[in-house]
Amino acid sequence: GAVVSQHPSWVICKSGTSVKIECRSLDFQATTMFWYRQFPKQSLMLMATSNEGSKATYEQGVEKDKFLINHASLTLSTLTVTSAHPEDSSFYICSAGTSGSFGEQFFGPGTRLTVL
Amino acid sequence: AQSVSQHNHHVILSEAASLELGCNYSYGGTVNLFWYVQYPGQHLQLLLKYFSGDPLVKGIKGFEAEFIKSKFSFNLRKPSVQWSDTAEYFCAVNEYSSYKLIFGSGTRLLVRP
Numbered sequence: 001g002a003v004v005s006q007h008p009s010w011v012i013c014k015s016g017t018s019v020k021i022e023c024r025s026l027d028f029q030a031t032t033m034f035w036y037r038q039f040p041k042q043s044l045m046l047m048a049t050s051n052e053g054s055k056a057t058y059e060q061g062v063e064k065d066k067f068l069i070n071h072a073s074l075t076l077s078t079l080t081v082t083s084a085h086p087e088d089s090s091f092y093i094c095s096a097g098t099s100g101s102f103g104e105q106f107f108g109p110g111t112r113l114t115v116l
Numbered sequence: 117a118q119s120v121s122q123h124n125h126h127v128i129l130s131e132a133a134s135l136e137l138g139c140n141y142s143y144g145g146t147v148n149l150f151w152y153v154q155y156p157g158q159h160l161q162l163l164l165k166y167f168s169g170d171p172l173v174k175g176i177k178g179f180e181a182e183f184i185k186s187k188f189s190f191n192l193r194k195p196s197v198q199w200s201d202t203a204e205y206f207c208a209v210n211e212y213s214s215y216k217l218i219f220g221s222g223t224r225l226l227v228r229p
Contacts, residue, residue: 032215043206043221044160093160097215104150105217107160 003027004096006108013084014116021079021111023094029074030096034105035067038091050077084115118143120209122220129197130228137192137223139181139207149190150208150217151181160206166190177201199229 003026013019023033032051036044048064050056050071058064066088068080077096081088091112095105123138141147151163164175171183181192190207207220 034215034217041224043219046216046218049216095160095217104148104162104165105215106162107152109159 002106004030004094004106004108006094006111008111009109010112010114012114012116015085016083018080018082019084019113021081021092021094021113023077023079023096023108025075025096025106028096028098028106030077030098031074032097033071033077034095034097035069035077035079036093036095038093038110040091044093047079081113084113086115089113089115118209118211118218120207120218120220122205122207122223124223125221126224126226128226128228131199132196133227135192135194135197135201135225137205137207137225139190139192139220140188141190141207141209141218142188143209143211145211147209147211149181149183150210151175151179151190151192152206152208153203154206154222155203163192163205197225197227199227201225202227 005024007022035047038044046059047062048056048058050069052071052074056069071077091110093110095107097105119142121140149166152160153163154160163179164173166173166183174180179194183190205223208217210217
């Protein structure tokens with residue numbers, strides 16, 4: 001149980017285009033979903049927290065107009081990287097949590113974004 | 117602000133050696149503590165977690181961790197490592213009333229056969 005999927009697993013796009021990444025909780029309802037960014041050989045950096053049906057809360061330094069997050073249902077959250085640039089190339093990971101999990105998060109496999 | 121420190125960035129061991137990875141956090145309130153593992157090319161998986169109760173917690177694959185409140189520590193241990201334990205290990209903490217996880221910088225473990 002507690003499986004989180006991400007789609008796509010990798011994506012290559014041209015500079016200036018937008019990319020959407022989906023995060024789904026497959027066998028549970030996620031009241032809260034999180035989006036992280038992981039640079040090579042570094043730890044996970046929390047970008048934003050989203051609760052179903054409400055606006056995402058972004059961490060300091062993360063541009064909310066560039067990284068659009070939508071949490072439309074209890075099983076789906078999307079991250080859209082708008083007007084992507086090469087510096088946005090990274091590994092994006094989502095996780096999901098439930099109200100009864102004492103803060104435990106279940107992680108997706110990640111999406112590798114390369115912007116040319 | 118909360119922070120999590122992992123003192124060992126790279127650890128190299130031979131098979132059957134004992135392992136201890138350090139983790140310290142800075143937060144004075146009640147916390148939940150986690151160790152996650154990321155095997156090469158795979159996603160983060162939960163090794164073990166501490167919410168309350170017995171400060172010595174046992175996780176999967178023979179790992180255990182001890183919560184020492186007075187030292188703000190949650191060190192990960194395994195008595196005898198295997199080659200398959202080669203991975204990156206992350207300590208993480210969240211405040212009791214928050215879902216927000218703060219991760220340490222990670223420790224890369226290489227186990228030589």
